[in-house]
Amino acid sequence: MTRIKEVMKRSESSTGVRDPITVVTITRGRPELLARAMGSVAAQDYSGPIVHRVVVDDAPELYADVQRTLPSTPAGPREQVWVFATRTEGETSGPARLARLRNRAVRAATTRLVAFLDDDNEFEPHHLSSLVDCMAQTGAAAVHSHRRLFLRNGTPYIEHRMPWKRDRREGRAVYEELREMHVFIHGSNVIRDRARHTWQNDAVRMVDTSEWLFERDLLLRVPFCEEYSYEDWVEVRPEDNKLVRALVAAGVTIACTHMPSLRYYLGGYSNTFPPRRPGRTPLWCTE
Amino acid sequence: VHGVSTAGSPVAEWLAHRLDTIRVVDVGCRGSRSPWRELRPLLEVIGCDPLRGSQDGSASGSGCSTCYPFAIAPNAGTATLHVAADPDCSSLLRPNWRILERYNYAWRFEVERELAVTCITLEDLQRRHGSFDVVKLDSQGLEYQLISSGMDVIAGALCLDVEAGLLENYVGEYPYGMIDPLLREAGFSMIEFRPLFSRRAGWREGESKHQPLWCETIWLRDFVGRAELPDETAAAKLMLICKALGHFAYGQELAIFLGDEDALPAPVAAQLADEAAWQEVWQIGDWSG
Numbered sequence: 243m244t245r246i247k248e249v250m251k252r253s254e255s256s257t258g259v260r261d262p263i264t265v266v267t268i269t270r271g272r273p274e275l276l277a278r279a280m281g282s283v284a285a286q287d288y289s290g291p292i293v294h295r296v297v298v299d300d301a302p303e304l305y306a307d308v309q310r311t312l313p314s315t316p317a318g319p320r321e322q323v324w325v326f327a328t329r330t331e332g333e334t335s336g337p338a339r340l341a342r343l344r345n346r347a348v349r350a351a352t353t354r355l356v357a358f359l360d361d362d363n364e365f366e367p368h369h370l371s372s373l374v375d376c377m378a379q380t381g382a383a384a385v386h387s388h389r390r391l392f393l394r395n396g397t398p399y400i401e402h403r404m405p406w407k408r409d410r411r412e413g414r415a416v417y418e419e420l421r422e423m424h425v426f427i428h429g430s431n432v433i434r435d436r437a438r439h440t441w442q443n444d445a446v447r448m449v450d451t452s453e454w455l456f457e458r459d460l461l462l463r464v465p466f467c468e469e470y471s472y473e474d475w476v477e478v479r480p481e482d483n484k485l486v487r488a489l490v491a492a493g494v495t496i497a498c499t500h501m502p503s504l505r506y507y508l509g510g511y512s513n514t515f516p517p518r519r520p521g522r523t524p525l526w527c528t529e
Numbered sequence: 530v531h532g533v534s535t536a537g538s539p540v541a542e543w544l545a546h547r548l549d550t551i552r553v554v555d556v557g558c559r560g561s562r563s564p565w566r567e568l569r570p571l572l573e574v575i576g577c578d579p580l581r582g583s584q585d586g587s588a589s590g591s592g593c594s595t596c597y598p599f600a601i602a603p604n605a606g607t608a609t610l611h612v613a614a615d616p617d618c619s620s621l622l623r624p625n626w627r628i629l630e631r632y633n634y635a636w637r638f639e640v641e642r643e644l645a646v647t648c649i650t651l652e653d654l655q656r657r658h659g660s661f662d663v664v665k666l667d668s669q670g671l672e673y674q675l676i677s678s679g680m681d682v683i684a685g686a687l688c689l690d691v692e693a694g695l696l697e698n699y700v701g702e703y704p705y706g707m708i709d710p711l712l713r714e715a716g717f718s719m720i721e722f723r724p725l726f727s728r729r730a731g732w733r734e735g736e737s738k739h740q741p742l743w744c745e746t747i748w749l750r751d752f753v754g755r756a757e758l759p760d761e762t763a764a765a766k767l768m769l770i771c772k773a774l775g776h777f778a779y780g781q782e783l784a785i786f787l788g789d790e791d792a793l794p795a796p797v798a799a800q801l802a803d804e805a806a807w808q809e810v811w812q813i814g815d816w817s818g
Contacts, residue, residue, distance in 0.1 A: 287700065368701045379606035379648065388677070421714070424680050430710040434677060500603040500674040501701055 260290030260318070263370055263455070264351040268343045269361035270299040270335065273308045275507075280308065282364040282505075284320055288371040291319040293353060297343050299335075302326045325350075337480035341466035344451070344481065348461045356458045358451045362394075362507045365452075369503040373455035382497035383457040384489055386449045389504040391431045396507075398431035405508055406478050420446065432502045437486045447490055451482040453504050464488050539796035540806060544813060547765040554654055554682075556601045556675065557667035558593055559617070565665060565690070566592060568773050570815040575658050577601050579610050579646040580619060595658075601668060602648035603678035610646040614639040620669035621648070622699035629698060632742065634727040638698070651679030660685035662766050667692045670699030673708050676715075683715050687759075687767045689748040695724070695741055705744055716755055717748035720776050749779060753786045764793065768801065769811070773818050777807030 265283050269276045276296070283294045298305055309324060325347070333339055348356055357373070359365060369387060376385045391399035399405070404420065407413035420426045423446055425434050435449045467484040474484075489496060550573045553565060558576030565572065569592055576593030579600040600621055602608060613619045615637035624638035655661065664679075664686045666672050672693045676683055683689065689712065693705040709719070724741030728734065749767065752759055759767065764787060771780030781802060788798025800806045810817050 372701050375608070376604060379602070379608050380604045381606070424711075424714060427710050427714045429713070430707065432707065432711075497604050498678070500677040502703065502707075503701070 260288065260374060261355050262291040262293060262353040263288065263355040263357055263374070264293045264295055264347075264353045264458075265357045265359055265370075266295050266297065266344060266347040266351070267359050267361050268297045268299055268340055268347075269305075272361060273304050276305070276361040277308045279359050279361050279364060280322070282366075282369075283359060284316055285367050286365060286370045287317045287367045288374065289318040290374070291321070291353075292370065293321045293323060293351070295323045295325065295347055295351065297325045297327055297347055299327050299329070299339070299343060336470070337474075337484075338468055338470050341468045341481040345461075345465045345468070348458060348465070351458055354458055355455060356461060357455045360450075360452050362509060363452045364505040364507075366501075366503040366505065368501070370455065372499045372501050372503055376497055376499045377455060377457075380495070380497040382495040383460045384494050385455050385497045385499065386435065386437070386453040387499045387504050388432055388434050388502035389450060389453055389506040390502045391433060392505060392507050394507055394509045399508060400429060400431050402426075402428070408476075408478065433506075434500075436498060437490055437496050447483075447486045449482065449486050450504065450506060451485070452506065460489075460494060464492050464494065538800060539794065540800045540811075543761075543794060543797040544765055544769070544811075547761045548769060548813070549762050549766070551662045551766050551769070552659065553663040553665060554651065554658075554661040555593060555665045556651075557665075557669070558596060565663070567818070568816065571769070571813060572663075575654060575661070577649070577654070579644070580612070580616055597649070598647075600646045600648045601651060601654070601675060602671065603650065603674045605649050605653060607645050608648050610644040611640045612642045612644050613637060614641055618669060620671065620699050621646075622670045622701050625697050625700045625702070628696050631730055632727045633730050633732070634742075635730070651675060651682040655682050655685075662686060662763075663688045663690065663770070665690040670694060670697075670702035673703035673711070676708060676711055680715060683712075687750050687763060688770050689717060689746075691746050691748065692743065693746065694743045696743075698743070705746070712748055716750055716757070718751035718754060719746055719748050720774070720779060721745070721747035747774065749776070753782055758787070758790055758792045761793070769813070772807065772811055777804065781807060 267276070267279055280294060280296070283292060286292060327343055344358065355374070357370060373385050373387060393399055402417050403410060403413040404416040404426070405413065407416055417426050421428065425436070425446055425448065427434070435453060437447045437449050466481045467488065551568070551571055553572050553574045555565070555574050555576040557578055559578045559580060565574070574593045576596040577599050578596070579598060581596055581598045600608065600610060602621060608621050611620055611623055613624070618637045624640065629635040629638050661682065664683060666675055668675055672691055691708065693708050694702055695705050697704055712719070723745040725743050725745065726739045727742050728739050732739070749770070764783070767783065768780050771777065771783070781804060784793065784798050784801030787793040788795065788802060
């Protein structure tokens, strides 16, 4: 064994015993992207156990190939748990459905720590370990990273427009507002998400679900909101947005790694807006 | 505050009245290099380095007015310092062997021991000491995170001195390419970029060209580019920094802009708009340059 390899081995094995983490992924209609997301969980450099709980909101037979994907040379114990959810009549895609599935997955988890990964996103290899380190350092029960935005084809998204606005002009205006606060940066695809407390006099409360690591007990106390109004639909306030507000309102201590360790790909329901047909109910209202 | 001995000229009089102590935060102060060491008579330096054992600047020999044996991190608390074979490569981040093993400097990053260290943030230091004119970061891979978490501190600075990786030498390091847009957005313009090289493993000196792996950069607040007006104390400090760093053209451009905006006394603006003023020796207290 070369000296460098000896050093690598020692360095990688020196992290000690670490808490198990459940990573929850809800998936529907894109098994090929799910495989990519699962690969990024398997490749985490976190030396503790990771249980990847994949909740399939879709026909099970579409996922037979993905289920055969196994991690190679993981940094710690890895387990996959597959759950096949069935929809009740009239249940449609959107934040209410996602929130119900997320809350159910949190209740079913048996680990102290819970993270999420959307099926079209990816973790960088140090995502979970850096979140756990941040939690240990700060004692916060909710910690989050930053993210880098990509188009579906992998091109970095550097357009001067907030992608989560239905109206493109409004998207550009909000981008400039958030740029003033250094959330968006010209020439960079990093979004510096944040959720400061009300006393910090900062209106920006924006953290994607996949950026978080939580103590499970916290999510049992402050779960994802399962009710969405027409106004929520108009303002594009999905479950992650409402969760941040609920956490801040509950006075939860929140810390940030300041590492953009989530690769966020555009193309999900929160940033893809098909033309609305007159007379039809908005896609994801529960009212 | 400082006696300007080149009495009589408008600039000397102006500096004597307007110049205040230049306040520097020096993160990773063990290896502090010029020009800040040369400017010491005009500076108050708050240093931080977890491998220093003393809070007494004079006893530590760092030249800092105050030196804390703490690490600066994005969050306060206790973290693990990975103490490397070359102490200058010690970091809160783990070495990234997938990158390092390709270069002959890899031995420097070998972790010899792990040390629990107290971490504080740039904002903690600012709360304790007030705002800083110069922020110097030599934090072994943590620069992006420190800048991102310290944007309020960065926003008040006139000059940044940042050593950054061009590759991910540490796990979780975000290299220079990501720092650059953040600092430009924060209102700074890069005026110096010094690439630093390492040989690929197996090659000897002089046998080949090699790629730059990290860099030393200096950034100045771009008042001209952003059409912003500093107060006269900030302007005086920035003029002096330009003079000390040898960036006469930057200082002259700033003087012309401030003169046009009536933000400097006319005789001072006129003198600083003249290249000759920048070639002269400025004598301020114990410092001349």
